[in-house]
Amino acid sequence: MTLGSEAEVDAPAGSPTTGGRPRAGYRTDLITVLLGTWFSIGLFLDAWAHSNVPELESFFTPWHAVFYSGFAATGAWILWVLWRNYQQGLRGLDAVPIGYGPAVLALPAFAAAGVGDYLWHTFIGIEQGIDILFSPTHLVLITSMVLILTTPLRTLWSDRDVVAPSLRRFLPAGLALSFTASLVLLFAGYADATVFTSEQVIRAFTFEKGAGGSGRAVELAASVMFTNLIMILPLLLAVRRFRLPFGAATLLAFVVMLLSTAVANYENMSTAIGFIVSGVVIDVLLLKLNPSESRVKEYRIFALAASFVTWAVFFAGAIIDQGTTPSVTEMWTGAPIMAALHGVLMAVVLVPTARR
The missing domain is CATH 1.20.120 (Four Helix Bundle (Hemerythrin (Met), subunit A))
Structure with missing residues (x-):
């Protein structure tokens, strides 16, 4: 071999x-x-x-x-x-x-x-x-x-x-x-968080709590969850078969954002940079954790950490770019956690038990 x-x-x-x-x-x-x-x-x-x-x-x-x-x-x-x-x-x-x-x-x-x-x-x-x-x-x-x-x-x-x-x-x-x-x-452009600009991210999660949230808030929340699954699933599938080389996750983020920015008329550049930075961090996670079917704990930790990092950087980038935070703290702090939980759930579905 x-x-x-x-x-x-x-x-x-x-x-x-x-x-x-x-x-x-x-x-x-x-x-x-x-x-x-x-x-x-x-x-x-x-x-x-x-x-x-x-x-x-x-x-x-x-x-x-x-x-x-x-x-x-x-x-x-x-x-x-x-x-x-x-x-x-x-x-x-x-x-x-x-x-x-x-x-x-x-x-x-x-x-x-x-x-x-x-x-x-x-x-x-x-x-x-x-x-x-x-x-x-x-x-x-x-x-x-x-x-x-x-x-x-x-x-x-x-x-x-x-x-x-x-x-x-x-x-x-x-x-x-x-x-x-x-x-x-x-x-899945109707649920694609990569095309959101930093301004749109801040505005989507800025609303009166008593009003129950705007349609844009619901759209961004759903888009974060759906986009997370599309971004994490290729990596979770690939590590079941290969020990991925350093750069694989960055390549995924770069290609996705290269095409996403074109669709968004290059108005989402700060978002694109955030995803590529996340890709580098995920490559480090792959290197350190070495997740695989036979290493279920590391596999699930990777799914959780990669999902959390992606969306923590996503919201951090929007906040830094706009110089302000969304008014509803629960939304932008909870979304990365929710995405991480979805990532773990996907990992459990893909690899229920360790491969012997």
């Missing part, structure tokens, strides 16, 4: 580690996730346009061009990987690298949803707000994208020789995990 294999070529079919099918090499997975990044960014551009360009009336836009050209490039690359294996004498499913099967199935689903999206826009209209997140064709597109994007993660997960990968070795899987979290948050 190796701690972090740096394999650059596909593992051959029939090897003891693959059982008859090839495993994509590092460069193959890296290209896959970078091309997936292309059409992920295209989706974020399209989402921004739907929300910020009122005169948007056509399917044929620059944002769709980036989005669908990225898909075409990604699809062509995956098909070329299959063709390369076919040329080497592999047939049928044996030509599909381990972990690439769901992506192969997702390609025609994505293409069909793209055609459906064109017809939807033509005959029903262009979404301009929250309805973009519930469009059936968009939901099929996002599901297909997740299956394609997570391909490098499945590749690395299947390699039982890799236990503690270096950051370089983990990079394709880490990017896949990070962009997937970003896409999930994008389609």
